[in-house]
Amino acid sequence: MSEVCVIGGTRFFGKLLVRRLLAEGHRVTVVNRGRTPDPFGAAVRRLRADVDLPGELAAAVAGERFDAVVHQMCYTPRAALEACEAFGERAGKLILTSSMEVYNADTFRWRIPAPPMSPFAREEELDAAEYAYDTELPWDDRAWLGANYGEGKRQAEAALTRHARVPVVLARVAHVLAAEDDFTGRLAFHVDRVRAGRPVIAHAAPGRTSLVLADDVAGFLAGAAVSEVTGTVNVASPDSVDVYDVCTAVQHATGRPATVIEKTDPSGHPDLSPFSCPSDFGLTTDRATSLGHRFTPAARWLPELAGKVAAGEGRG
Structure with missing residues (x-):
């Protein structure tokens, strides 16, 4: 202890x-x-x-x-x-x-x-x-x-x-994303826009990033x-994601089509995805793995989490 x-x-x-x-x-x-x-x-x-x-x-x-x-x-x-x-x-x-x-x-x-x-x-x-x-x-x-x-x-x-x-x-x-008490609202951002039929804005050829x-x-x-x-x-999760991966998970969770519009300069746009990067920006996790810490791949948990947020479980 x-x-x-x-x-x-x-x-x-x-x-x-x-x-x-x-x-x-x-x-x-x-x-x-x-x-x-x-x-x-x-x-x-x-x-x-x-x-x-x-x-x-x-x-x-x-x-x-x-x-x-x-x-x-x-x-x-x-x-x-x-x-x-x-x-x-x-x-x-x-x-x-x-x-x-x-x-x-x-x-x-x-x-x-x-x-x-x-x-x-x-x-x-x-x-x-x-x-x-x-x-x-x-x-x-x-x-x-x-x-x-x-x-x-x-x-x-x-x-x-x-x-x-x-x-x-x-x-x-x-x-960081969660199904409880996620005050950042980053996944809910996508759920709200997809449900409302609004496009999600992204950088041109958006890069990939790291979630956990x-x-x-x-x-x-x-x-x-x-x-x-x-x-x-x-x-971090060992696999990276981009805005399209996030929107695909939300699309499956909501049953509504997700539209992503790429813009050359989306700075300041109210519908710019918080997971859109102008180029790849993320983390390697080799050291964590060598220490025995294995984080869950985002591909495994993101769809389920999107479903929970769509059901209102992530609005704490």
């Missing part, structure tokens, strides 16, 4: 992570602001902190020791440094839930040109230990942070890697928390 701290854990795959850890018999402490109810009752301990406010996390976890900390709410280098200071050496490892967006060459702002990346990126193509971070950037500006999400995650990785006093796991996660099932993300994070895994790991 391990003592695991989950920062966040009240929505989307964070809830699935907590459920997985509890089901496996681990003791779980959840740290968040306490503003969102959770379904765990007395099964978890709760500590209150806003990880974006200096000193709050350190005060909340003072004197606590954990076998692992899974940080679901780390979007900036400031938050990463707060975690390093708060836990010090009182955690077996720190796990950062990061994003495939760290590989997106279009989102680099402070290192131009971006380092070369493969269309389906490998972990070693972006070394967090060699990437610069800047705590003086306007990270407190929510609009600015939202527009620089990929950069925030890159710099959070860099700060954590440099300053953590315990081993680190950087989980670079693909586009929320249950698989939770499974990886839970496994990383209680195993010897360290370092950077891409978390």
Whole structure:
């Protein structure tokens, strides 16, 4: 039995992570602001902190020791440094839930040109230990942070890697889809348009990208928390998809024809698919496979998930 701290854990795959850890018999402490109810009752301990406010996390976890900390709410280098200071050496490892967006060459702002990346990126193509971070950037500006999400995650990785006093796991996660509590609405976007008889807009000759099932993300994070895994790991289904694959799944789920219209410059179009890429952009999963983590192919789960969303199960 391990003592695991989950920062966040009240929505989307964070809830699935907590459920997985509890089901496996681990003791779980959840740290968040306490503003969102959770379904765990007395099964978890709760500590209150806003990880974006200096000193709050350190005060909340003072004197606590954990076998692992899974940080679901780390979007900036400031938050990463707060975690390093708060836990010090009182955690077996720190796990950062990061994003495939760290590989997106279009989102680099402070290192131009971006380092070369493969269309389906490998972990070693972006070394967090060699990437610069800047705590003086306007990270407190929510609009600015939202527009620089990929950069925030890159710099959070860099700060954590440099300053953590315990081993680190950087989980670079693909586009996550779920049948429960999927606040992103990305699959519902397609269901709504197909049902309404509206076309889905895509880039000309759209590229392929990586998806992952929320249950698989939770499974990886839970496994990383209680195993010897360290370092950077891409978390994604092993097969890629494009907007046509998504629309085909939705078409079968709804029984309505799906129309995709390609545009040379679809920027800003309200019907532009969130899974349309101007070129291939995704993840390789060779390292995860070598560590024994096998993610479910999207071809296996996407049609079933589209059916659940079409039936209204994914609107949480």
